Amino acid sequence: MKIENLPFTAFALALLLAPLAAAGTTDLKKETGLLRMNTEGRDDRSTWLYVPKSYDPTRRYPLIVVLHPAGLRGEPFASAWGETAGRAGAFVVLAPECRDTKKRIWTLADEADVAATTKRIIVAYDIDPARVLLTGFSQGANFTYIFGLRNPTLFRAIAPVSGVLAARPSPESEKILQAARGVPTYICHGAQDDRFPVARAREARDRLEKLGYNVTYREDPLTGHAFPPGEYDRIWRWFNALFEAPAREKEPAKKAE
Numbered sequence: 001m002k003i004e005n006l007p008f009t010a011f012a013l014a015l016l017l018a019p020l021a022a023a024g025t026t027d028l029k030k031e032t033g034l035l036r037m038n039t040e041g042r043d044d045r046s047t048w049l050y051v052p053k054s055y056d057p058t059r060r061y062p063l064i065v066v067l068h069p070a071g072l073r074g075e076p077f078a079s080a081w082g083e084t085a086g087r088a089g090a091f092v093v094l095a096p097e098c099r100d101t102k103k104r105i106w107t108l109a110d111e112a113d114v115a116a117t118t119k120r121i122i123v124a125y126d127i128d129p130a131r132v133l134l135t136g137f138s139q140g141a142n143f144t145y146i147f148g149l150r151n152p153t154l155f156r157a158i159a160p161v162s163g164v165l166a167a168r169p170s171p172e173s174e175k176i177l178q179a180a181r182g183v184p185t186y187i188c189h190g191a192q193d194d195r196f197p198v199a200r201a202r203e204a205r206d207r208l209e210k211l212g213y214n215v216t217y218r219e220d221p222l223t224g225h226a227f228p229p230g231e232y233d234r235i236w237r238w239f240n241a242l243f244e245a246p247a248r249e250k251e252p253a254k255k256a257e
Contacts, residue, residue: 034082036075047096047117048074050082051125054089060128062091062239065118065155067136067143070105073097077137084232090240094121106143114147115154133239135159137227138195142166145204152180157242159186159235162225164196165204177211184214186238188231190223 035049055061066081068074074095081093096117098106122129134155136144141163148158167173185208189201198219205217216238220228 034075034079046074047094048078049095049121050078050085050093052082052085052089052092055092057126060126062131062133062243063118063121063125063127064091064093064133064135064236064239065114066093066095067106067114067134067140067147068095068097068104069136069138069140070103072104077140080227081232084236088236088240091236092121092125092127094118106139108146110143111147111150115151118154129154130156131239131243133157133159133235135161135235136163137161138163138225148183149176149180152183155183157184157186157239159188159239160204161188161227161231161235162190162193162196162201164200165207177208181212184216184242186216186218186235188218188220188228188235190226190228191219191221192224195225 032051032053032055035051037047037049064081064085066074066077068077074097078093078095081095085091085093094117096110096114098104098110099113100107118132121127122132132155134144134148135141135158138161141160142165144158144160144163145165145167148155167176187201187205189196189198191198201217201219205215209215218234220231
């Protein structure tokens with residue numbers, strides 16, 4: 001994989017590769033900022049990574065994997081999520097790009113690449129594999145449903161924004177949805193969306209809840225087909241809260257004085 005440092009005004013960029021003689025593998029140096037990685041053998045296809053300035057390589061961090069919408073690159077979404085990551089200082093962002101470098105449209109052919117890239121970053125940054133979120137906007141949200149629910153052991157929660165659960169009822173789709181029932185799902189949709197009507201989001205919510213999914217649904221009354229203001233922070237708070245209660249339960253009970 002070719003690593004390139006690019007001059008951005010908002011974020012420092014740096015990523016180096018250093019061989020580990022003892023392990024015989026490659027370890028990513030834990031530097032911070034917005035990082036561009038060329039896909040193996042493809043200089044025209046990028047994967048974007050954001051690591052917060054407060055990154056501590058001795059800690060295990062959550063990972064938020066972001067799928068861009070049709071026609072756009074991953075960089076602006078890695079940057080936008082990076083602002084939340086920078087403020088929270090609590091997670092790493094990964095924004096892979098699809099194979100289609102012209103129309104930039106996701107297809108099922110991208111599933112293996114997204115999974116492999118996610119696994120590579122989990123290992124390189126010692127990510128907590130129990131805290132990996134897949135999210136995306138528009139067509140990226142459509143494929144958040146597809147990739148996320150087809151890979152429930154890799155993506156432990158999903159957050160589609162302004163997307164559609166396109167899988168029609170069939171024995172195959174029902175089998176996939178049943179197998180992924182343990183994946184918490186955050187659905188956000190603009191009530192004024194004229195591309196994907198909000199009724200489709202309500203249908204997805206109702207279908208998943210009927211199957212026993214833990215669904216958090218938020219409908220923004222003033223938003224059309226757009227990413228609602230403040231939604232990055234809302235999604236992060238929801239995702240982070242999924243792990244807060246178990247952590248508190250593990251703390252030893254205090255003796256009454």
